[in-house]
Amino acid sequence: MTGKVFPESANVYQDQAKILFDYYKKAAEKIVAEEKAVESAIASLKAQKEEAERKYKLYKIIMIAGFVLIIPGCIFLYLWKKKEKEIAKCTEDIAQQEQNFKNIRRDYGVNKIGVAYVPVATRVPFEGKSFLVDHTRKVGDTNFQLTVLHQPQEFTQALENLQSGMEKIPVVESNEMPEEVDTSTYSTSVQNVTLHDYVGNIDRQVRNISYLLGDNEQVSVSLPVVTPGSSEEQYVDEFASTDTADKPVVNVFDVSDFGSKLENFASLNSMKDQIKKSDDSDNTEYMKKLMLQLADTVQLLTVTKSSGSSKLINYTTKIFENVLKASYNQYSPTLEAEEIERIRTANFDYQTSVNTYKPFSLKQGSRVRYDLWSGNWIAEDGSQTVMPFGMHQVDEEVIMPVIQNLMEENRIERLKVYNDIEDQKRDYLERWSSETGEYFRDNRKTADELITHMREAYADYTSSAATYKSLMNTQNMLDEQGAGASGKVEAEDAQDEMIAGFEAQAQQCNQQQIAFAEFMDRIQEDINDSKERFGHVEYYEASLRDNESHDMAVSMANIHELDPRKKQLVTVNPYIASNAVVPPLPDVQQQMLEDLDIDLNRQAQESVSSLNGMKGE
Helix, strand or coil: CCCCCCCCCCCCHHHHHHHHHHHHHHHHHHHHHHHHHHHHHHHHHHHHHHHHHHHHHHHHHHHHHHHHHHCCCCHHHHHHHHHHHHHHHHHHHHHHHHHHHHHHCCCCCCCCCCCCCCCCEEEEEEEEEEEEECCCCCCCCCCEEEEEECHHHHHHHHHHHHHHHCCCCCCCCCCCCEEEEEEECCCCCCCCCEEEEHHHHHHHHHHHHHHHHCCCCEEEEEEEEEECCCCCHHHHHHCCCCCCCCCCCCCCCCCCCCCEEEEEEEEHHHHHHHCCCCCCCCCCHHHHHHHHHHHHHCCCCCHHHHHHHHHHHHHHHHHHHHHHHCCEEEEEECCCHHHHHHHHHHCEHHHHHCCCCCCCCCHHHHHEECCCCCCCEECCCCCEEEECEEHHHHHHHHHHHHHHHHHCCHHHHHHHHHHHHHHHHCCCCCCCHHHHHHHHHHHHHHHEEEHHHHHHHHHHHHHHHHHHHHHHHHHHHHHCCCCCCEEECCCCCCCCHHHHHHHHHHHHHHHHHHHHHHHHHHHHHHHHHHHHHHHHCCCCCHHHHHHHHHHHHHHHCHHHCCCHHCCCCCCCCCHHHCCCCCCCCCCCHHHHHHHHHHCHHHHHHHHHHHHHHHHHH
């Protein structure tokens, strides 16, 4: 490529031809223009000379005729001499113009034409590409800035540690360098959390990288860079050449300060490579990949640990459940449904159970065994269940037989004690019922009297209200007829207010009557309940032996009434679930729940897309 000067040319040779053509064209046009100008001047002079010669002859004839006729001819003599001089002057000017016509230059020619190049831009390589620096300074300066790290080696080492640490995720973390992280902003119950070696290393390196990135300074250099796609770049691409061959180069523009600026720019560009730890030509791309890898690793680790912790907790919980159940004799709730229902409804009342109570007993054929693989309890008939009825081995095999044998030995003495207790309670109940009944009757009588008085007052009010209305109707009728108008006593009409007040009082009385009646009914129910509870004589022989079994059966029937947290303990044992003391829920801030829901992969992708958009702009 040789470059060119004119847009319509293909190369510099066509430019030379065009220059020669334009030169000779302008020379020819100049010669012709000069010749035409001289010729025009000569023609004008000749016309002027001819006009002067014509008048010269005319004045000569008039002058001669004047002298013959003795007419004064002095005036015409003057004009004749003037035209004679004018003719001489025109003859002289025509000769001069003819000489000028001969003197017009017609020997134009080109002895030598050459090509010289003038540098207008410098192409500077940059990251596998290049850009142009304008020598003419027609474009504005572009400021190049670079953040230079104060500790590039430490930053590089931190990147290596982070990237090497993310290559493999351990199944079990070591605990040689644990770190305590403050989580008080997330939960007042859990003030800190321990980070073990793998997660702790990632946390340390990220914090270290963040610190080292902040430990920097800004270095800049300004150059008149030709903007890509601009008219200046299009001009350089079309007209300029990078191959000057043996043609001379003439430096027209002052670029003495470009050398130092380009050196500074080269040093800035080389500084960018101080953190390069991959084959990527662009550090920005390397950091983007590292950010995505970090997000993938942390997200995968978080999900894996959360899932693994849950599974481990569930697995250990099942093992602990089985350990707790190992001390129980487990029975099929289906095969022993009748016996379990009988003990569940037992009330251990001596008055009704002393002669009919049958000790609670489960058959050995109803025993179930645990299948480790399926997690079910299997009976001898092949039936399966996930929630057997458990009886503690010590309670069933030791305590129950001991209590039963001890009770058999002193049955007569205990019956006497039971009878004495029953007689004493019956005597107490009779006296208490008599006294409370009398008190209740007195209160009831007083209440009935109050209610009667209230009803009588209400009846009086109703009668008075009727009389009042009749009186008002009579007065209205008299007013309409006009009778006795002069003797009528004017009274303030407050009928509506009075009736409204009476009705409000009556309504309040009725509410008080209803409330008092309900209160007396509640007292009567409380008296009856107290009598029933006090009159109950517990059959200790049955309760000592089977009370635990009774509570177990009741808890099995009430598992649906447990709160959600206690329901999680049902698989261990319904009795434990019903009687367990569950610690309060941890106090967790809403911010922690929001942070746990953060999708790091999506956030990293959005950040990379944002950076790409900024780079595109």
